[in-house]
Amino acid sequence: MSIETVLAEARTGLRRVEPHEALRLQDDGALxxxxxxxxxxEAEGEIPGSVPIERIVLEWRLDPRGEHRIEGVTEQTTVIVLCNEGYASSLAARDLQQVGLPAATDLVGGFRAWAAAGLPVRAEVTPAIT
Structure with missing residues (x-):
C-alpha cells in the first residue's frame, strides 16, 4: 500500500478543519x-496557545486514560494536530482517535496555511513536551 493510500484512508475518519475554523475551535477550548x-x-514561528508535542510521544501525552498524559486531556477534548503542510498531522490525528480521542482531527494545510491566512503567529518557540 502506498503512503498516498494510507493518507487517504486516515483522512476518511477525520473532519479536517481549515485555519479560520481551527482558530474558532481553539477559542472554544480545542487544543x-x-x-x-x-x-x-524556530524558522517559521508558532501559533499562540498551541502546545508543541514531539511526534514520538504524542499518543502517550494525549491518551485520555494514560498515566503520562498532559493535564486536562479527556475523551471529550477536541484536539487539532498541525504539522508543516497537513500530511503528517492527518496520520497523527488518526492515531489519536485510535487511543480514545474521537474528536481528534488536523489542520488542512498545516501551519503554513494558518500563516498564509494571516492568522496570529508568534516568534517565540516553546519547548516541546517530551
Missing part, C-alpha cells in the same frame, strides 16, 4: 497540538 520539529518552529 492545538504542533508536531513540527523545533527547527521548523
Amino acid at each position: 492545538l497540538v504542533d508536531i513540527r520539529p523545533r527547527h521548523n518552529r
